[in-house]
Amino acid sequence: MTAETGIVQLEDVGLQYGSGPEVLHDVSLSLETGSFHFLTGASGAGKTSLLRLLYLALRPTRGTVRLFDRDVSRLGRKQRPPLRRRIGVVSQEFGLISHLTAAENVALPLRIAKAGAGEIRENVTDLLRWVGLGRELDELPAALSDGQKQRVAVARAVIASPDLLIADEPTGNVDENVAMRLIHLMEELNKVGTTVVVATHDESLVGRFGHPAYVLDGGELVRAGPLEGMRGERVEA
Amino acid sequence: MNGGQVRAAGVLPLGRSAGGRYGPWIVAAALFVATLATAATMAIRNAEQGWRTALAGKITVQVPAPTGLSDEPAAEIVALLRATPAIAEAEAIDAAVARALLEPWLGAGAEIETLPLPTLIDVRLRPDARVDIVALEVALDATVPGTRIDDHGIRLAHVLRFALALQIFGAAVAAIFGLIAIVTAIFATRAGLSAHREEIGILQLIGAWDGYIARQFAAHARNLSIKGGIPGCALAAGALILLDRYAPDGNAFMVPGMTLSPIQWVVLACLPPVVTAIAMAAARMTAVRALSRVM
Numbered sequence: 001m002t003a004e005t006g007i008v009q010l011e012d013v014g015l016q017y018g019s020g021p022e023v024l025h026d027v028s029l030s031l032e033t034g035s036f037h038f039l040t041g042a043s044g045a046g047k048t049s050l051l052r053l054l055y056l057a058l059r060p061t062r063g064t065v066r067l068f069d070r071d072v073s074r075l076g077r078k079q080r081p082p083l084r085r086r087i088g089v090v091s092q093e094f095g096l097i098s099h100l101t102a103a104e105n106v107a108l109p110l111r112i113a114k115a116g117a118g119e120i121r122e123n124v125t126d127l128l129r130w131v132g133l134g135r136e137l138d139e140l141p142a143a144l145s146d147g148q149k150q151r152v153a154v155a156r157a158v159i160a161s162p163d164l165l166i167a168d169e170p171t172g173n174v175d176e177n178v179a180m181r182l183i184h185l186m187e188e189l190n191k192v193g194t195t196v197v198v199a200t201h202d203e204s205l206v207g208r209f210g211h212p213a214y215v216l217d218g219g220e221l222v223r224a225g226p227l228e229g230m231r232g233e234r235v236e237a
Numbered sequence: 238m239n240g241g242q243v244r245a246a247g248v249l250p251l252g253r254s255a256g257g258r259y260g261p262w263i264v265a266a267a268l269f270v271a272t273l274a275t276a277a278t279m280a281i282r283n284a285e286q287g288w289r290t291a292l293a294g295k296i297t298v299q300v301p302a303p304t305g306l307s308d309e310p311a312a313e314i315v316a317l318l319r320a321t322p323a324i325a326e327a328e329a330i331d332a333a334v335a336r337a338l339l340e341p342w343l344g345a346g347a348e349i350e351t352l353p354l355p356t357l358i359d360v361r362l363r364p365d366a367r368v369d370i371v372a373l374e375v376a377l378d379a380t381v382p383g384t385r386i387d388d389h390g391i392r393l394a395h396v397l398r399f400a401l402a403l404q405i406f407g408a409a410v411a412a413i414f415g416l417i418a419i420v421t422a423i424f425a426t427r428a429g430l431s432a433h434r435e436e437i438g439i440l441q442l443i444g445a446w447d448g449y450i451a452r453q454f455a456a457h458a459r460n461l462s463i464k465g466g467i468p469g470c471a472l473a474a475g476a477l478i479l480l481d482r483y484a485p486d487g488n489a490f491m492v493p494g495m496t497l498s499p500i501q502w503v504v505l506a507c508l509p510p511v512v513t514a515i516a517m518a519a520a521r522m523t524a525v526r527a528l529s530r531v532m
Binding site: 081 | 248250253436439440441442443444445446447449529
């Protein structure tokens with residue numbers, strides 16, 4: 001199997017945690033720059049493991065993962081952070097730092113990138129207002145609802161204009177309205193060139209948007225493309 | 238509400254941990270002892286130099302006097318000593334002075350005049366002169382039987398050896414307690430790494446490099462060392478000033494005073510910044526090493 005050239009390329013990737021069973025088998029896929037993909041499948045299908053490979057939290061046990069044309073297995077420790085800064089990550093658990101305010105959480109990627117204080121304040125305030133949290137800038141995560149936390153997490157993921165946005169079940173903890181709003185927010189980012197991958201177990205959500213979906217089943221990629229008409233087709237990317 | 242103000246403070250709340258709260262007390266206690274031990278080491282060194290100056294190149298000759306009060310045998314010995322080329326000066330100690338020296342030990346009411354005291358002769362040798370003490374003692378004994386030489390050099394050598402041992406001991410105590418302050422910073426770093434694993438994971442996920450995270454721990458170690466080190470060192474300085482007030486004048490009874498030179502005070506003042514710098518480097522290394530084991 002060969003993958004097409006793109007921002008993300010996986011070739012025959014296998015993943016195993018320690019000496020446990022393999023959780024991903026021979027996964028090959030390619031994401032074009034500026035594309036929007038869903039990644040779906042039942043709980044335990046391997047979606048989170050696949051995403052963790054994409055945002056460099058794991059190394060594949062076998063096969064090749066290429067991000068931005070670089071083989072991640074060959075990256076040295078110092079080469080990983082610059083690559084991670086090109087990736088925005090939204091996790092189901094929000095991943096917010098509890099003692100930092102919403103604004104400070106969102107500012108983190110810019111602080112790490114050594115942006116100036118004025119630039120940070122302006123961008124953070126604008127972005128949080130854009131996601132509807134203009135009044136919650138100085139609130140700690142504990143004072144926010146799950147939907148608000150998720151919007152803070154999304155704002156933090158996109159503040160530094162990443163090339164790739166990876167969202168793991170971003171709608172899992174929010175009501176339908178907020179879920180739709182978050183996906184629309186990601187679509188807006190996609191329109192300005194960000195490649196987006198959204199993992200969700202909610203196939204109805206996938207059906208409402210016209211984006212192609214990869215479907216994982218038992219650690220294998222079994223379908224690719226729009227859900228309708230792709231059932232049962234094995235991915236030969 | 239502060240209008241989305243983004244504080245430049247550390248991202249990890251390291252100061253709120255137990256290590257952050259109690260660490261400065263441990264560092265303060267360690268720096269207090271380290272400062273005192275360093276000061277004691279320097280005071281002993283000062284005393285040692287005083288002893289060297291006071292006793293080097295000097296001997297004392299004891300001339301027995303059957304009557305205890307006769308100066309005639311002593312005069313013969315003084316003459317002989319003055320005729321010896323290696324000797325610069327020989328002076329018999331006045332009997333009244335010798336009795337005054339004994340009075341504190343025997344009491345004011347003692348009949349010291351009746352005691353058969355030897356006559357003491359202070360002898361100063363010429364600089365760089367080599368004197369055969371045994372041959373000189375034989376010659377003196379031949380002139381006045383029973384005359385003995387008390388060579389301060391031998392006693393001084395014993396005292397200096399002991400002083401050196403005390404200095405080594407003092408330096409070791411200072412080093413151990415300085416090390417305790419540094420180890421406190423290392424333990425605080427390890428505790429922080431463990432307590433804030435989740436936050437560190439988030440920082441790594443958004444592209445923080447190891448140095449960025451390690452810098453937070455180095456800054457925490459700096460705060461810990463400054464908060465504890467400066468008060469600990471200042472308290473020790475106060476104790477030293479107080480001790481110096483109660484120390485005997487000069488080198489009375491061979492007891493060293495606690496008076497330090499300005500340079501030595503500067504050395505003591507340098508202890509907190511030196512410990513802080515080492516603690517920061519140790520915290521940074523500990524953090525980098527721990528972070529290198531995770532993705």
